[in-house]
Amino acid sequence: MRTSLTLLLGGLALLAALPALLSAGLLNAAVQMLIAALFASAYSLLAGRAGMLSFGHAAYFGVGAFATVHGMNAINGTGLLPTPLMPLVGAAAGLVLGIVAGWFATQRSGTAFAMITLAIAELLHALAPQLKGLFGGESGISSMRMPAWGLNFGSTTQVYYLTLAWVLLSLALLHFHTRTPAGRLTLGLRENSHRLRFLGYDVHRLGVSAFAISGLFSGVAGALQVVANESANYVVFDAGVSAGVVLNSYIGGVSVFLGPALGAALMSFFGYAVSDATQAWLLYQGVLFVLVMMFMPQGLVGLGGAAARGVSKLGAARAVPLLLLWLVAVLLLAAGTVFLVELLQRLCSQDYRALARAAATWPPVTMFGRSWTATGLATWAWPVVLLASGGALLAFARRALK
């Protein structure tokens, strides 16, 4: 308890100090990380705690975003809802859509539920470009952050603190929800809904309430993105947004409260860091997700527990070197995979194929700052050696840790 409290306070202090430590570009990335973290936490209330897999959460995010952009244009940052309170509009929109969609979707459970959520999101995605007045068509709708409360929201730092405040407040409320009787019942919904019904609870209403609360906080996340970007476009309804939040949450681990938030922050940080270097980031994200699903069902936060178990079983003196070996093996495998994917991506790209056709030979490709011949032995030996050595080390470390 003491250590987790210390970790939490340390994390908060770090988040509060970030604007002093980071450049404006990185601070923007941090804003996106916070928003992704909130979105993933809102999603996991439904997917993790209530056990209802939604594949269409972009709908609630997007509705929150559009409600906010219209709200900002309509109220102009004055009156009852100045700019810092704008996310309330997104929250209301997410809540309303969450109630409506949740009423439909929770008619069914399990697999059918997942498909209905997907279809509702696709319905909005198909409808949005047609309704130009509401969703602005291709160009979207833009707005301005109006000054309020003596702040002008011109600098990234102010936007960052505004986002941070909303994200922390929302996370606190979400955590509070897990402690309330309603939150406990949500957990019961996942474990045994028949028994809940037998005990006299209205299962459908419970499901709708979990769905609506999840929609509400997704709407807040959408609203925060509009406040940060000052615009909204119908691509927020894209299936990729829904897929991203599923991937992030499960990579982090939905069984722990902060798992999805950490997963989302980690993934969006990497997405920002490598977006210039590679076009295959989404592929890596998908591969990581499948690996987590197959070998670490608890998510990345489960790794800490597994390491602690290894230490307590074998003793620190034996376990720590083995864990380090395991880490090296994973890094080697990752390096080999990245090498192979990047090489294939370059060899299959349009430019390269046009070049190869013009030259009637296989020209070399540039990768990691040097040039590689396409048919050279070294080019293909690198990934093979990396993957083979990583695989062998991993097999050894796993057997020794067992």
Added chain:
Amino acid sequence: MDALLFGLLNGLIYGLLIFMVSAGLTLIFGMMGVLNFAHASFYMLGAYFAYTLQGLLGFGPAVVAATLLAGGVGAVVERFFLRRVHHHGHAHELLLTFGLSFIVAEAIKLLFGNFPVDYHVPAQLDGPAFTIGSQQYPLYRLLMGGVALVMFAALYLLLTRTRVGIIVRSAIYKPRMVEALGHNVQLVFMGVFGVGAALAGLAGAIAGAFYTTSPNMALEIGVMVFVVVVVGGLGSLGGAMLASLLIGLMTSLAVGIDRSLADLFALVGAGAWAEGVGGLLTLKLSSLSATLPFALMLLVLLVRPQGLLGDKT
């Protein structure tokens, strides 16, 4: 009149095509209780395999090879991915197939580019079948419909008239009992998964040449197929057929109707008001045709949550 007839035919054939994909999905679901999110990815893989191979083999053999390859990928997915996580439960399996579908789409974007590829109907099949009035009907559409019908007949006969079919059907209802009788149920699962994937691959290889072959095709048909299985009733082959035809006809007929809700209001004299309101009221039905299946699904959920022919809730 011509337009209506052509619309009906187009809708029928599009419905048959959706059925080709959803048949495998609903079969796998009925058997293993797994909704295979990656099912539409096999459809896309079929199209891309056929596109890649047609230069080497020619169109016909490429379609056959693509079908077999898609089936092989399906069998590998079942054997080495799904079976490993089976003990974590169905939600976990659904998430795993979701991840796989994501990987397939991203890998195809990486290898073939994030745009439609030049996969088209071969010249000898690219002609009119018959002419009504002044319009010609493409031969290839009839071919697609024919393949779907032949496939449905073969599947039906295989399931109801052969020994393999008996084992498969009994493995759907009582897998443990079938196992106790000495049949290799794991192999049956892998086989059904592979056949379902192969059917989707065949549909993709054939339809990809007529429609567009792009990295988005899996999502487009996938969502449609999910709507079909919800509307028809999960695990019901007949329901899948009914819902596929319904959705095919509905979408293709709606494209031809240039009316909006405002026209409806005009009947009671409120047309000008509706035009003034705009938004949903002035949207033409033709531009809404993509959203109609979803509306149908919500309607079905409202009045008959278990689906048209489903019995499980």
